[in-house]
Amino acid sequence: MALASGVRFAPRALLRPWALLRGTTLGRTEPAAGGGGDGARRFGSQRVLVEPDAASGVAVMKLRNPSNALSLELLTELVISLEKLENDKTFRGIILTSDCPRVFCAGLDLTEICGRNPAHCAEYWKAMQELWLRMYLSSLVLVAAINGACPAGGCIIALSCDCRVLADNPKYRIGLNETLLGIIAPFWLKDTYVNTIGHRASEQALQLGSLFPPAEALQVGLVDQVVPEDQVQSTALSEMARWLAVPDHARQLTKNMMRKATADRLLRQRDADTQNFVSFVCRDSIQKSLQAYLEKLRQRKG
Numbered sequence: 001m002a003l004a005s006g007v008r009f010a011p012r013a014l015l016r017p018w019a020l021l022r023g024t025t026l027g028r029t030e031p032a033a034g035g036g037g038d039g040a041r042r043f044g045s046q047r048v049l050v051e052p053d054a055a056s057g058v059a060v061m062k063l064r065n066p067s068n069a070l071s072l073e074l075l076t077e078l079v080i081s082l083e084k085l086e087n088d089k090t091f092r093g094i095i096l097t098s099d100c101p102r103v104f105c106a107g108l109d110l111t112e113i114c115g116r117n118p119a120h121c122a123e124y125w126k127a128m129q130e131l132w133l134r135m136y137l138s139s140l141v142l143v144a145a146i147n148g149a150c151p152a153g154g155c156i157i158a159l160s161c162d163c164r165v166l167a168d169n170p171k172y173r174i175g176l177n178e179t180l181l182g183i184i185a186p187f188w189l190k191d192t193y194v195n196t197i198g199h200r201a202s203e204q205a206l207q208l209g210s211l212f213p214p215a216e217a218l219q220v221g222l223v224d225q226v227v228p229e230d231q232v233q234s235t236a237l238s239e240m241a242r243w244l245a246v247p248d249h250a251r252q253l254t255k256n257m258m259r260k261a262t263a264d265r266l267l268r269q270r271d272a273d274t275q276n277f278v279s280f281v282c283r284d285s286i287q288k289s290l291q292a293y294l295e296k297l298r299q300r301k302g
């Protein structure tokens with residue numbers, strides 16, 4: 001499997017991605033609901049459903065994990081689905097959205113870093129880096145159709161797209177709230193934030209752990225459009241058409257020119273970034289606060 005980073009990255013899950021997917025439907029195609037014609041074959045896995053439309057060259061990718069928390073399996077399946085579409089010259093764009101009610105993506109799956117050994121945390125973080133690198137540098141147009149809450153790691157996924165459309169629901173807040181959990185956004189995530197909303201707004205939002213409701217997210221430039229919930233998908237499709245109206249080679253080279261330096265910074269320090277992450281999250285104090293946060297989330301449900 002070609003990796004965004006070259007040769008250094010080899011987490012077990014990605015070297016043996018199919019092992020994680022035993023018993024799932026990844027790689028199988030089936031007719032899309034209401035479809036049946038050419039380009040109406042969908043494929044997917046347990047956690048990622050892909051609805052490709054060959055005629056338009058656009059695929060809709062739907063996340064369908066519980067709360068779409070970014071488990072190692074979800075990260076792996078996302079990378080595989082993305083790679084499959086990247087390698088199929090039929091496709092020029094992906095609309096990324098959620099199949100879970102009210103949640104676009106709950107961010108890092110905290111159970112992957114809470115009570116786990118350092119080796120697991122390292123494997124998990126490398127998978128997170130890999131997904132970000134692949135999305136951020138994708139040659140395809142990526143539009144995020146954000147139809148639910150989008151905190152922390154969810155915001156990372158959205159920020160790595162080219163364009164963001166958010167449903168106008170005050171509960172669907174978006175932002176990097178890491179500091180409120182007692183953790184810190186890594187430099188490459190900070191850089192992505194700065195690239196999107198500027199230095200001063202990022203400085204404020206990162207320190208305060210701000211989660212922006214839709215109108216504020218639009219105002220600060222974190223999303224490009226806020227629309228009624230039932231128009232998120234159609235607006236994402238209109239945005240996609242606008243981006244696809246540009247010749248691919250010119251758009252792709254421009255995207256690369258804008259993003260390469262940010263991605264290269266991580267590529268140069270990937271191992272050190274992994275070590276920082278592991279030593280930070282494995283501290284007793286951080287483990288305790290993650291545990292308490294998870295407990296609070298579980299109790300809130302009841």
Ligand SMILES: CCCCC/C=C\CCCC/C=C/C(=O)SCCNC(=O)CCNC(=O)[C@H](O)C(C)(C)COP(=O)(O)OP(=O)(O)OC[C@H]1O[C@@H](n2cnc3c(N)ncnc32)[C@H](O)[C@@H]1OP(=O)(O)O
Pocket residue numbers: 066067069102103105106107108109110111149151152153154177178181183184185186189276277280281294297298300301
């Ligand atoms: C220099 C050193 C550098 C060190 C670097 C250190 C750290 C790097 C940080 C990297 C950046 C990314 C960080 C993150 O992403 S941290 C995760 C942040 N996410 C959140 O704070 C979101 C938490 N969840 C919620 O607020 C809500 O669940 C919701 C997403 C708004 C959805 O609400 P609702 O529909 O009401 O669902 P529930 O709250 O009832 O949740 C349903 C079940 O899902 C579980 N859950 C939710 N979020 C997570 C999660 N992130 N991880 C694991 N599990 C999660 C929740 O406990 C419920 O589980 P249950 O059904 O088993 O009870």
